[in-house]
């Protein structure tokens with residue numbers, strides 16, 4: 001392998017950056033089916049790098065999502081981990097060496113954490129690009145609410161802060177990036193993956209219908225993205241998560257499995273559950289329209305999509321709200 005002048009392997013890397021709940025794990029696993037791409041998953045969570053030491057112990061990992069299910073199973077990528085690096089430069093060198101273990105030309109880091117990319121970049125990592133991946137702010141806020149209990153406006157504010165920070169961090173460092181919307185995956189999956197491969201500079205295609213037949217050693221991520229792999233065992237998964245302090249809902253795996261059997265996942269939960277007024281108030285927060293427009297969203301389009309969904313699935317609620325509106329606003333009505 002050729003070396004750069006500073007001694008780091010000339011491995012190319014692409015980072016998925018953005019927020020949680022943006023579908024990065026399954027997208028990463030699909031990209032992993034490409035012969036040149038290794039999906040590393042949430043590499044910032046490796047205990048070795050110490051990023052979450054003393055912050056959140058449940059966030060730390062030492063093995064990939066599948067090998068880690070079997071005690072004493074050797075993971076060919078994350079097994080035999082060396083001692084923690086003493087300096088940031090050592091961390092960068094180690095990062096490159098670990099990524100190279102997968103034996104592919106390009107590493108895909110699904111940490112989503114732009115500060116992790118910035119840290120590696122600022123200490124010498126080169127040959128990097130970023131995929132700025134997002135779901136619309138209301139869809140994010142709904143997932144954020146389900147996970148944390150926070151109100152919708154707070155999720156939307158979090159979305160705004162994460163994406164504004166991520167954009168500034170990338171632009172300030174002149175790291176090449178492409179902004180991708182998760183919703184485009186549902187309407188044009190071939191186009192979605194085609195754009196990413198073109199941006200990454202690799203030929204060929206992914207096998208998105210059989211991605212789970214390809215060996216994976218991704219760290220962390222959403223468990224839904226691993227359910228269809230041969231090495232996945234729900235019982236072992238639950239036991240490990242409980243043992244390592246990541247609590248699961250009692251029927252979490254069953255629900256996810258059932259959802260996958262039902263077929264294509266549509267991102268509509270936010271349309272069903274967030275009241276119009278709450279959605280409107282959240283999107284009107286200062287700075288929202290700027291960040292939304294930079295990432296390819298508009299409040300008007302989201303609102304219209306929501307009404308269209310109601311027209312098809314819950315027309316009664318539209319009529320009810322329409323009558324309320326007329327009562328309030330028509331003179332003499």
Ligand SMILES: [Zn+2]
Pocket residue numbers: 063064065066067068074075076077078216217218
């Ligand atoms: Zn593994």
